[in-house]
Amino acid sequence: MFVPPKKSSHYIKWLVIGAMSTMGIALVIILSLLWVRLLSKKERAARRYTEMKKQVDSESRAKLITFHGDLPYASSEIIEKLESLDAEDVVGSGGFGTVYRMVMNDCGTFAVKRIDRTREGCDQVFERELEILGSIKHINLVNLRGYCRLPSSRLLIYDYLAMGSLDDLLHENTQQPLNWNDRLNIALGSARGLAYLHHECCPKVVHRDIKSSNILLDENLEPRISDFGLARLLVDEEAHVTTVVAGTFGYLAPEYLQSGRATEKSDVYSFGVLLLELITGKRPTDPSFAKRGLNVVGWMNTLLRENRLDDVVDKRCTNVDAGTLEGILDIAARCTDGNAEERPSMNEVLQLLEQEVMSPCPSEFYESQSDR
Known part of the structure; x- marks a missing residue:
C-alpha cells in the first residue's frame, strides 16, 4: 500500500502563518471600509447642520x-x-x-x-x-x-419667534401672566439649551449674558436661548480671560464682576438668577429690594431666613405647588452660591430639574435633541 510522504512541520507552520496573515489583512480591510462608511455617515449627518x-x-x-x-x-x-x-x-x-x-x-x-x-x-x-x-x-x-x-x-x-422674550411676558404683558407650569417648562427648556452649549458643543460655548430678555418663546411657550453676540468659544480653561465684562448687571456672578473671567459656572449663576426671576416675577434689580442695597439673590436669602416663603412667589402666578417651589428654590440657591466651585454644572442642574422637581422620571427630552 502506498503511503504519501508526511509534510514537514516547517511547511505546515508557514501554511498556517500565511492563512492567518491573509485573514488579518482581510479583517483590516473590512474594518477600514466600515470605518470609512461610518465617517461618511457622520459627515452626511453633520452636513445637515453645518452646510453653508x-x-x-x-x-x-x-x-x-x-x-x-x-x-x-x-x-x-x-x-x-x-x-x-x-x-x-x-x-x-x-x-x-x-x-x-x-x-x-x-x-x-x-x-x-x-x-x-x-x-x-x-x-x-x-x-x-x-x-x-x-x-x-x-x-x-x-x-x-x-x-x-x-x-x-x-x-x-x-x-423669528413671534411670542417675544420672557422679559416681555414676565414684566410687560401683565394681561396674560404665566402660570406655574409655564414657568417650570421655560426653566427646564432653558436649562437644556444652556447644558447643550456647555457640554455637547465642541468647542464648548459660554453664553456670558443669560437673562430673561435673551430667552425667546415660540407659540407653545417653548424657550430658546438667543443672542450669541456675547458668547465666547472656549478652547481650554485658560482661553477665556477678558478685560471687559460683558453681560447684564444683576445676572452677573460676583467672581466674573471682579475678574472679568467668564466660565460655565458664571453662566450657572446667571441661570440661578433667571430661576428666581421666574419664581418672583421681579427683575434682578427690582426697586423694591434694590433700594435696600440688595439684588434678587440677597432679597431671596433674607425672605428664606425669615421663613416668608409666601412672599417669594409672584402673586400673579397660579397653581403653585409648594413641594416643587421648595425644590426650585434649592436649585436656585445652589446655582447662585457665592463660591463658584460649589455651584453645580448645567448638566447637574438639568438633572435636578428633571428628576427632583419636574417628575419622578427623567423627561423624554433629556437626550440632546440636537437632531430636532
Missing part, C-alpha cells in the same frame, strides 16, 4: 452666508430685504446691535441683528467664528440662519 452656502453679489458688494441648509430664497431677494430694513422694522436692541423684523415676499419672517461694533480687517476671523456658531442646532437654541456683510454693516439672520 457662500454667495457674493458683485453689484451690491454684499456677501451672504447661510447655515442649516440654504434659506429658500434667492440671494438677491434676501439682500434686497436686508438693505431695505429701517426704523419701522425695529423690534428691539441688544448688547451688540439693533434687532429688526424682516418679512419676505412669501410672508416668511426672520429676525435680523445689525452688528454695531465692527472692526476693519477681521472679517475672516469673524466669519470663521460664525461658522462654528452656525453649526449649532438644538430645539432650545435660536438658530443662526445666515450672515450678510454689506459695505456699511454686518447682519445676522435668525429664526
